[in-house]
Amino acid sequence: MRIFISSLYTETNTLSPIPTGLRAFEEYGLIRDASRRHDVPAAVPLGEIRRLAQACGDEVIEGLSASAQPAGKTVRAAYEKLREAILVDLRAAQEVAPLDMILLALHGAMVADGYDDCEGDLIAHVRAIAPAAVIGVQLDLHCHLTDAMVRDSDVIIAVKEYPHIDMAERAHELFHICRRTVLGEINPVAALVATHMIGAYPTFDAPMSGIVGNLRAAEARSSILTASIAHGFAWADVPEVGTKVLVYADADLPAAMNEAGALSKQIYDAREELLPRYPDIAASLDRATALSGLVVLGDFADNPGGGAAGDSTYFLRELLARGIRNAVVGCFWDPVAVEFCAEAGIGAMLEIRLGGKCGVASGEPIDLTVQVLGLREHHDQGCFGFRQQLGRAVWIRSQGIDIAVCSVRSQVFDPDAFTGLGISLESRRLIVVKSSAHYQARFSEIADHLWHVRTPGAMSLDFAAIPYLKRDGNYFPRVQDPWALLGRPEPRTFVRRRALA
Numbered sequence: 001m002r003i004f005i006s007s008l009y010t011e012t013n014t015l016s017p018i019p020t021g022l023r024a025f026e027e028y029g030l031i032r033d034a035s036r037r038h039d040v041p042a043a044v045p046l047g048e049i050r051r052l053a054q055a056c057g058d059e060v061i062e063g064l065s066a067s068a069q070p071a072g073k074t075v076r077a078a079y080e081k082l083r084e085a086i087l088v089d090l091r092a093a094q095e096v097a098p099l100d101m102i103l104l105a106l107h108g109a110m111v112a113d114g115y116d117d118c119e120g121d122l123i124a125h126v127r128a129i130a131p132a133a134v135i136g137v138q139l140d141l142h143c144h145l146t147d148a149m150v151r152d153s154d155v156i157i158a159v160k161e162y163p164h165i166d167m168a169e170r171a172h173e174l175f176h177i178c179r180r181t182v183l184g185e186i187n188p189v190a191a192l193v194a195t196h197m198i199g200a201y202p203t204f205d206a207p208m209s210g211i212v213g214n215l216r217a218a219e220a221r222s223s224i225l226t227a228s229i230a231h232g233f234a235w236a237d238v239p240e241v242g243t244k245v246l247v248y249a250d251a252d253l254p255a256a257m258n259e260a261g262a263l264s265k266q267i268y269d270a271r272e273e274l275l276p277r278y279p280d281i282a283a284s285l286d287r288a289t290a291l292s293g294l295v296v297l298g299d300f301a302d303n304p305g306g307g308a309a310g311d312s313t314y315f316l317r318e319l320l321a322r323g324i325r326n327a328v329v330g331c332f333w334d335p336v337a338v339e340f341c342a343e344a345g346i347g348a349m350l351e352i353r354l355g356g357k358c359g360v361a362s363g364e365p366i367d368l369t370v371q372v373l374g375l376r377e378h379h380d381q382g383c384f385g386f387r388q389q390l391g392r393a394v395w396i397r398s399q400g401i402d403i404a405v406c407s408v409r410s411q412v413f414d415p416d417a418f419t420g421l422g423i424s425l426e427s428r429r430l431i432v433v434k435s436s437a438h439y440q441a442r443f444s445e446i447a448d449h450l451w452h453v454r455t456p457g458a459m460s461l462d463f464a465a466i467p468y469l470k471r472d473g474n475y476f477p478r479v480q481d482p483w484a485l486l487g488r489p490e491p492r493t494f495v496r497r498r499a500l501a
Ligand SMILES: [Zn+2]
Pocket: 140, 141, 142, 164
C-alpha cells in the first residue's frame, strides 16, 4: 500500500491575545520527518503509523508537518501557505501512483482568519486530490468535529483521554481500521451527535472516567468499529463549538446511530456533575496549607496549552502575599525576564519585572528581587512520548519561592520542567503549575494531593458567559435543559460511496 502521512496541529483560542503566524509554526519546525522525531506533537501518532506501515510492508510517503503552541487565531496567509505546502506534497505523491491511504494527525480546533474550520477545509482539499483514497484523521478530543471533517474523510478518531496519554493507541487503531477499509474488509459508516453542551472534562476523575469506560465498552459491541467523544474546545467562537459523539460501525448505520445516541445521552445526563467545581486560589491555598505532604495545584486558566499566555501573576501574587515558602511555581513564559537573568548569570541577584505582559488576562506584572540559580539554553520536558521544547529557560528564587521561567511557551506536563533546570522537588510543600489537566498524568505520581484551581485568565470556566458571536446560546450550562428546548438531538449520518458499493 502507498500511505501518505502529514500533520497540521494547533488549537485556536479566539479569545487569546497572541496571534498565530508562520513564526509560531517555524518555532517547532516545518518538517517532513515528524514520524522520526522526538520533539514535535506529530511524532507520537505519525511515528506509530510509520512503524505499523513498515511492519505491513507498506510504503510511507511523508508530507509536511507543522505545529504551533495553542494561541489566538492563525493568520490567514500562514494557514493558506501551510495548507498549500501539504497539498503540494500530496499531489506529488498521488502523481507517482494513486495513494491507498492518507492519514492525517490534526488538532481539530484550528481557526484562521476567514476559516472557522481549518481542518474541514484541509480535508476537503485532500479529498479533491485523492477521491478514491481512504482518508483517516486523528484528532485531539478538544476539537470541534465539524460535519465537514466527517463528510470528506473515511474515519476520524479522537483521543479518549484528557490528559492525552493515548495518542499512540489511537494511531494504532486508526491505521488498522483504515487499512481494513482499503482491503474491503470493512465499510465504516458514521453517526455524529451534537450534545448541545460546552465544557471541559478531564478523564482521570469521575464522572468522565466512567463515561470513557462506557465508550470503550461500546466499541466492543458487534459491528462498532470505533467511537469518540469530542469534548470540544470552549474558548473558540465558531458556529459548531460543543461536545459531540462520533461512532463508526461496519456498514451498520442503525448500530452507529444507537451507540452515538446512547453515549450522548449518558454525557447529557451527567452534565451537572460534569461542571467543573474547582476551588479558587484563596480556597485552594487555605486547604493546601492545612494538609501535610506535597500539594500540586494546576493554574487552570493560564494554560498555554489552551492558548493562554502563561504569564499571569494571580497565583504567584497570592503566594507572596501569604508569605508561603518552599514552593515551586512555573513555567512563566517571559522571554524578556529570561534574557535579563541569563545575561546576569548564575548566582546573580537582580530586580526583574515578571509576567503580566501579554494582556488583561495576565494580570499586573510583579516586580521582584531574584537570584538566578539555574540556566539552560535548550530546556525541554517530557510530554506523552515526545519532548516539548521550552527554549532558553532559567530557575530563579525570590522570597523562598522557586520559579521556572521559559522563552518557548508551553504548559507544564512533566516534573522535569523543573528538575531539568536543577530545581529539586524533594521535601516540597507546594508546586503550582501552569496547566489545566495534562500535568495530572505525571504529577499524580509524586503528589500527595492534587487538584485543578479556578483561576482568572484566558480560559475562564464560566462557560455560560463565554462571549460567543458565531455560536447560538442554546447550550448547557447557558441553558439548563437544551434538549427540552430543542428536542433530543438527532444523529447526523455519513455514508461514503465506498460503503454503498
Ligand atoms: Zn487537547
